[in-house]
Amino acid sequence: MLAIEQTDPEDPRSLTWAEAPTPRPTTGEVLVKVAATAVNRADLLQAAGHYPPPAGESAILGLECGGVIAEVPADGSAGDWAVGEEVLCLLAGGGYAEYAAVPAGQLMRPPAGLPMTEAVSLVEVACTVWSNLVMTAGLRAGETVLIHGGAGGIGTFAIQLCRALGATVATTAGGPAKVARCRELGADIAIDYREEDFAEVLADHGGADVILDIIGAKYLDRNIRALAPDGRLVIIGMQGGVKGELNIARLLAKRGSVTATGLRYRDRADKARIVAATAAGAWPLVESGAIRPSVHRVMDIREAAAAHDLLDSGEVSGKLVLTIGGA
Amino acid sequence: MLAIEQTDPEDPRSLTWAEAPTPRPTTGEVLVKVAATAVNRADLLQAAGHYPPPAGESAILGLECGGVIAEVPADGSAGDWAVGEEVLCLLAGGGYAEYAAVPAGQLMRPPAGLPMTEAVSLVEVACTVWSNLVMTAGLRAGETVLIHGGAGGIGTFAIQLCRALGATVATTAGGPAKVARCRELGADIAIDYREEDFAEVLADHGGADVILDIIGAKYLDRNIRALAPDGRLVIIGMQGGVKGELNIARLLAKRGSVTATGLRYRDRADKARIVAATAAGAWPLVESGAIRPSVHRVMDIREAAAAHDLLDSGEVSGKLVLTIGGA
Ligand SMILES: NC(=O)c1ccc[n+]([C@@H]2O[C@H](COP(=O)([O-])OP(=O)(O)OC[C@H]3O[C@@H](n4cnc5c(N)ncnc54)[C@H](OP(=O)(O)O)[C@@H]3O)[C@@H](O)[C@H]2O)c1
Ligand SMILES: NC(=O)c1ccc[n+]([C@@H]2O[C@H](COP(=O)([O-])OP(=O)(O)OC[C@H]3O[C@@H](n4cnc5c(N)ncnc54)[C@H](OP(=O)(O)O)[C@@H]3O)[C@@H](O)[C@H]2O)c1
Numbered sequence: 001m002l003a004i005e006q007t008d009p010e011d012p013r014s015l016t017w018a019e020a021p022t023p024r025p026t027t028g029e030v031l032v033k034v035a036a037t038a039v040n041r042a043d044l045l046q047a048a049g050h051y052p053p054p055a056g057e058s059a060i061l062g063l064e065c066g067g068v069i070a071e072v073p074a075d076g077s078a079g080d081w082a083v084g085e086e087v088l089c090l091l092a093g094g095g096y097a098e099y100a101a102v103p104a105g106q107l108m109r110p111p112a113g114l115p116m117t118e119a120v121s122l123v124e125v126a127c128t129v130w131s132n133l134v135m136t137a138g139l140r141a142g143e144t145v146l147i148h149g150g151a152g153g154i155g156t157f158a159i160q161l162c163r164a165l166g167a168t169v170a171t172t173a174g175g176p177a178k179v180a181r182c183r184e185l186g187a188d189i190a191i192d193y194r195e196e197d198f199a200e201v202l203a204d205h206g207g208a209d210v211i212l213d214i215i216g217a218k219y220l221d222r223n224i225r226a227l228a229p230d231g232r233l234v235i236i237g238m239q240g241g242v243k244g245e246l247n248i249a250r251l252l253a254k255r256g257s258v259t260a261t262g263l264r265y266r267d268r269a270d271k272a273r274i275v276a277a278t279a280a281g282a283w284p285l286v287e288s289g290a291i292r293p294s295v296h297r298v299m300d301i302r303e304a305a306a307a308h309d310l311l312d313s314g315e316v317s318g319k320l321v322l323t324i325g326g327a
Numbered sequence: 328m329l330a331i332e333q334t335d336p337e338d339p340r341s342l343t344w345a346e347a348p349t350p351r352p353t354t355g356e357v358l359v360k361v362a363a364t365a366v367n368r369a370d371l372l373q374a375a376g377h378y379p380p381p382a383g384e385s386a387i388l389g390l391e392c393g394g395v396i397a398e399v400p401a402d403g404s405a406g407d408w409a410v411g412e413e414v415l416c417l418l419a420g421g422g423y424a425e426y427a428a429v430p431a432g433q434l435m436r437p438p439a440g441l442p443m444t445e446a447v448s449l450v451e452v453a454c455t456v457w458s459n460l461v462m463t464a465g466l467r468a469g470e471t472v473l474i475h476g477g478a479g480g481i482g483t484f485a486i487q488l489c490r491a492l493g494a495t496v497a498t499t500a501g502g503p504a505k506v507a508r509c510r511e512l513g514a515d516i517a518i519d520y521r522e523e524d525f526a527e528v529l530a531d532h533g534g535a536d537v538i539l540d541i542i543g544a545k546y547l548d549r550n551i552r553a554l555a556p557d558g559r560l561v562i563i564g565m566q567g568g569v570k571g572e573l574n575i576a577r578l579l580a581k582r583g584s585v586t587a588t589g590l591r592y593r594d595r596a597d598k599a600r601i602v603a604a605t606a607a608g609a610w611p612l613v614e615s616g617a618i619r620p621s622v623h624r625v626m627d628i629r630e631a632a633a634a635h636d637l638l639d640s641g642e643v644s645g646k647l648v649l650t651i652g653g654a
Contacts, residue, residue: 216575217575220573220575235575235578235579236579238575238576238579242574242575242576243572243573243574243575243576244572244573244575245570245571245572245573246547246570246571246572246573246585247569247570248543248544248547248562248565248569248570248571248587249565249569249570251562251585251586251587252562252563252565252587252588252589253589253592255586255587255588255589255593256586256587257584257585257586257587258573258578258584258585258586259578259582259583259584259585260575260578260579260582260583260584261579261582262579262580262582265580266582
């Protein structure tokens with residue numbers, strides 16, 4: 001098959017479309033012919049040498065894909081999935097390729113009515129946001145949620161999901177255009193973090209019951225300040241550093257919690273649980289139109305390096321999708 | 328009535344048994360004639376000026392008591408409780424006195440078969456440990472729990488409860504005598520923190536799924552190191568300081584959480600929920616003998632200052648009970 005190969009480990013942009021061995025599905029896996037994949041910040045980190053795939057998983061980039069099942073195991077270990085079915089796939093790696101071997105628990109039927117180039121853009125963000133906000137933080141209707149980076153891939157999905165779940169949505173973004181985009185998506189409170197201190201804005205609104213954070217250390221103290229009593233901070237990214245000072249007395253006074261999670265290194269049983277819950281909970285909201293995919297641009301897989309450049313530029317609002325074989 | 332009065336706000340030991348106004352129960356409260364109370368570290372902090380009672384609550388020391396209902400509201404707002412019933416009470420303050428006004432939701436029927444001097448010693452520790460380990464951390468049978476300060480009031484109860492719930496129990500204590508006490512109470516792994524690094528010991532055992540911490544900042548990083556994947560750290564005390572460095576990457580790699588909670592400032596509805604769950608979950612384990620009260624000494628309420636000195640000395644293992652009217 002063809003797949004993206006990084007020809008120079010020192011050069012994160014040396015991404016070429018080249019011959020690679022077709023993956024061999026093992027027990028419980030199906031082979032998927034990939035029609036489209038999408039770019040995640042994790043792919044940029046992996047290409048830069050900072051985010052190795054979990055042991056035993058594909059070393060090829062790509063954490064999500066959509067396509068058609070090309071092969072199912074003869075021993076029935078992948079359940080009812082059949083050759084020819086359209087699927088979306090949550091991957092530990094291997095999406096930037098013509099074929100991917102995918103554990104059956106990480107397959108989803110796509111929400112009805114979307115082209116594959118839009119549906120594929122939802123996989124990683126939906127599983128991340130659903131698992132963190134609904135399953136981990138237990139966000140409930142009527143609560144206030146603060147979503148950092150509201151104009152990003154995660155953020156655009158999270159704003160719409162939280163609205164659909166009946167939460168009051170506050171969000172941060174950099175600059176007026178991104179702030180406007182967050183408002184369009186349904187944010188009740190959209191904060192330009194270049195102009196305002198989000199902790200003060202949230203304090204004026206009684207605090208956030210739940211915060212979804214992608215910044216880490218730099219925001220830790222302000223996030224604790226922004227929490228409401230019994231508030232839950234969930235950290236999924238560390239764009240602002242790894243080590244931060246935690247004021248335990250402030251956290252205790254609010255009976256608050258800080259959780260940090262990652263999707264990629266979970267075991268397959270855990271991923272299957274998340275994938276099933278996400279498809280059951282989020283896809284109906286996509287089908288009803290309450291959540292729309294935010295695709296910034298669709299590019300060809302051969303332009304992977306340019307797509308990584310573009311995401312790195314900070315000019316992207318939403319997801320970059322890569323098609324394979326001109327899907 | 329008579330109650331402990333702190334005659335000099337500058338002197339935490341100026342505790343005298345003196346005339347005070349008998350409290351007037353308001354809607355939903357009963358009046359309890361107090362037979363016994365017990366000393367908490369929070370009482371020492373309050374006497375030292377560091378831990379004020381919540382707004383509207385009694386300024387008298389004492390976070391738990393046991394006694395007999397002396398008066399119920401005529402409007403039925405305290406439910407089915409009747410004059411003459413023996414009760415245990417979780418208090419926001421006011422236990423060091425002949426009478427206390429207690430919200431009905433904070434009353435419990437004592438576990439059968441214990442003298443009041445033992446039963447009273449369970450209230451604050453049981454509500455604290457049950458709410459944090461069972462309700463907040465969701466401790467399950469088969470998990471490993473680390474309890475800091477295993478020989479203290481909280482610790483002696485927590486070790487026994489966790490054993491009864493089917494967890495593997497690790498604990499820390501200072502010196503061989505306290506370590507031996509923890510083993511007697513059922514700890515599987517008892518660590519003398521003066522001799523060993525608990526984080527290393529726990530790492531050798533696969534990590535702690537749940538940690539109950541009373542030290543705070545000084546232990547924050549080691550606690551994160553000691554966590555197992557998906558581990559939950561619950562901080563209820565800050566004897567080792569308030570501000571600590573949180574390594575978010577380390578927390579994320581484990582998908583861990585840090586929660587800090589306090590019982591005293593919760594609202595009454597929350598306390599009622601905890602009190603009901605604790606009585607339903609923990610009292611049967613006391614009645615079966617799986618959990619025994621750890622009373623270090625029973626003293627007269629007139630010796631309150633001496634009792635505070637004794638708790639401060641670090642020589643206490645378990646609870647100090649104070650009787651009122653020679654119960
Ligand atoms: N743990 C997990 O399982 C998991 C899963 C998926 C993603 N992630 C992480 O989540 C983060 C977001 O992912 P993504 O796919 O949404 O990436 P993305 O589309 O590149 O969005 C990142 C966003 O971060 C925002 N940002 C940068 N500095 C900011 C600041 N100081 N305050 C607020 N926002 C700021 C940028 O918005 P502005 O231009 O408005 O600043 C940008 O929209 C990444 O760090 C990613 O690695 C984690
Ligand atoms: N947040 C809440 O709702 C809540 C409720 C109740 C209690 N608390 C807090 O929980 C803590 C314990 O309460 P308690 O009633 O059990 O008090 P306690 O009976 O005085 O016990 C405190 C224990 O701390 C231990 N300790 C001191 N330094 C230690 C260290 N470096 N490592 C391990 N243990 C250490 C002491 O044991 P060694 O002699 O073995 O060191 C002692 O047994 C207090 O800080 C209290 O304020 C909080």
